[in-house]
Amino acid sequence: MGKPIRKITIVGGGTAGWLAAAFLNRYCTSEDPRKSIEITLIESPDIPIVGVGEASLPGMVVLLHQLGISESEFFKATNATFKVAAHFVNWNHDRRGNSTEFLNILNAPPILDGHHLADYFITFDPARSDPSAGMSYVRAFSPVVEIVKGDLSPRAPEDPEFSGEIGYTYHFDATKVAEFLKELATRRGVIHILDTVDSIALDEKGFVKSLDLREHGEHAIDLVVDCTGFRGSILQKTLGEPFISYADHLLNDRAAVIQIPHNDVTRISPATKATGFSAGWNFNIPLTSRVGTGYIYSSRFISDEDAADELLRHYAGQVKGAEPRVIPIQTGRVRNAWVKNCVALGLAGGFIEPLESTAIFMTDLAVRWLRRFMPTKDFEPEFTTAFNRQVHRLYDEVRDLVQLHYHLNNRQDSKYWRAAREELKLSDRLQENLSIWRTRSPEDLDLASTFLFGGPVYALLLISKGYYSDAHLANAHHLKRSVYDRYRQAIRAARANQLRKLVPQSEFLRGNHFVWGERASRPPPIPAFFPAATKIKLPLHPPKPKKN
The missing domain is CATH 3.30.70 (Alpha-Beta Plaits)
Structure with missing residues (x-):
């Protein structure tokens, strides 16, 4: 077995670099200093932050909790607000050519009598044929439509942080998030070097040996993380890893x-x-x-x-x-995000347009995989291969879901929207699934991966796009209308209570309603992270932030 890695150098700041630094510092340190990994971040004083991604997915809630950051602290530092949904407008038109709307939300629908709620909605609910089918479907299991229409906060003023039955995440100023994570990481021991990398030296095997810094001279490398953004200064420019374009799938540039x-x-x-x-x-x-x-x-x-x-x-x-x-912007990914002793995160590894707010969470997920597959100085190829396989699946998963938004548009008023629907290549898996989904709703088992988007997300999108407006599901004869009717009655009875304590988000933010809750002095163990679940159940009580 090779010697353990003792130094990780991150090149590039921004959200990706400082997120990686804060996370690796949290999970790669030890009570025995001799077993800890030293984390260093080098960023140029001359290169501005792109600031891509001011919205997030629920993984951000888990990340803050695991780093011991309070929501109050985060909101104040980053101008943050709550997010409960992505609200799509004018992606499809009704029969008169008017714009329609739908939501992609962060709560999962229930299973009724062993069947997906989508099956009942498609089979029994007349709203499935309406232009507003997606909104009607969301109302069938969540109060998020009312929350969005009323500009409400998903948390009541008296709720503890990281709590509530409404799945949420955040909007924030990406530049301020990078500064916030920088302050957090450096306070907890990450070494910060403000300097320019003038050149990169490779050893006889093609591994990154050292960085030549303009002011600090030679900086030796064990493992280097490339967070240099679209430039890809290390993985692409120095190691020559090619970029795989998604231009055949997505038009925007x-x-x-x-x-x-x-x-x-x-x-x-x-x-x-x-x-x-x-x-x-x-x-x-x-x-x-x-x-x-x-x-x-x-x-x-x-x-x-x-x-x-x-x-x-x-x-x-x-x-x-x-x-x-x-x-x-260039949509796509590098062929392999981990080559030799270099791992690319964030924009240096790839980019897919921010339609589903995936960029920051994809970085979060990749740095977790890096920790999971941390090699020795022998850089075991099995670890590199496993990491790259996961990253390939993640990018393809996000690409397919984003492309489906375009492929299922019905707009006739623009060459762009017709081309997005008719001219672009679909992956083989997505083509196959669209045929399967004609007669049954999507399930996780249909998908090559569900790191971010499982069957319920696809079902909501298809319903919203009118895919099932005149469908007959193969399992329709197994469904009981009485089960759906009883469920709808119960939901209608509970809806008012779900909304009763919520206030407008502007009022919540002005009132600074962030409280720890009575059990905060005895925080539970940090919860496990389940990347396959888009719908992440929020922990009730967070650990108190560390005071260093």
Whole structure:
């Protein structure tokens, strides 16, 4: 057995770099200093943070809990707000050509009498044929539609942190999150070097031997984590690992981004809004202090100038003097995220447009896998192979779900939307599943992986897109209408109580309603992390943050 790794060097800051640093510092240290791994992060003083991803998935809630960070601390430092759903508008049209809407939410539907709730809805609920079928389906098992429409907080003022029956996550200022994690990580022992990497030396086997730093000289390497963003300075440029484009699956290659003030500070939405534009879509992410927004689009169908104009017109009155910043994006991934003694995380490893707010969680998941497959200095190839296999599956999983949003659009008013539906390549697995799902609802077993998106997520998307508007499921004769009717009656009776204690999110944030709860002095063990579950049950009481 080889000698243990004693040093991990992360090159590049930003959210990806500091998330990795904070997590590895938390889980790769030991009570015996001789067995701990030294974590060093090197970032250039001259390269700005891209700041991709101001919304997250429920894994962020688990991450904060595991790092011992209170929600109160996090919200204050990052201008955070609650998120309970992604709200899609103008991705499909009704028969009159009017925009429709639907939600992708963070709570899972129940199983009724051994069958999926989606099966009952598709079989017995007349709303399945309506343009608002997706909203009706969500109402059948969750109060999130009412929460989004009412701009409510998913947590009641008296609820302890990290609690509540409504699944939630956060919107936040990505730059402030990076600064917050930097302060946390360095306070807990991560070494921070502010310097420029002028060159990278390889050994006779092609492994990264050392970094030549402009001010600090040679920096020896055991294991290096490439968090240099789209540049891919180490894995791609130095080690020559090729990039696999997803351009055959996804059209968008540009992002025009701006920051704007709230239109009404008393209404802060708990949803990330994704509105279909002429050649892409607009994201709207409400923070406490501002709104982050932008246009994700394809340069094949619109120029940068016209895209900026369309974005500014959409927010007329809120964008005085604003000038969108255009960022070229390349959708895809590196062939292998781990090569020799270099692991790429974040944008250095790949990028898929932020339609489902996956970027930060994909980094979170990858750094957990790195910890799980931590090698010795022999760099066992089995560990590298296993890690890369997981990353390949993760990227393909996200690609397929994002592409399905486009493939199932029915818009006829734009060449872009017709091309997204008709011209792009679907993966073999997705093509096969779309045939299977004509006569039954999606299940996890249909999917190659469910790190983020399981069968219930696909079922909600298909229902919302009208896929089952005139369907007859193969198992329909096994379902009992009486079971569905009793369930709906119980849900209607419980709905008012679910909403009774909730207040508008703006009121919750102004009141700073963050409390630890009476058992906070005796925190439970840190909960296990289940990456296969999109719907993560929130722990009731978090551990108190460390005071160093």
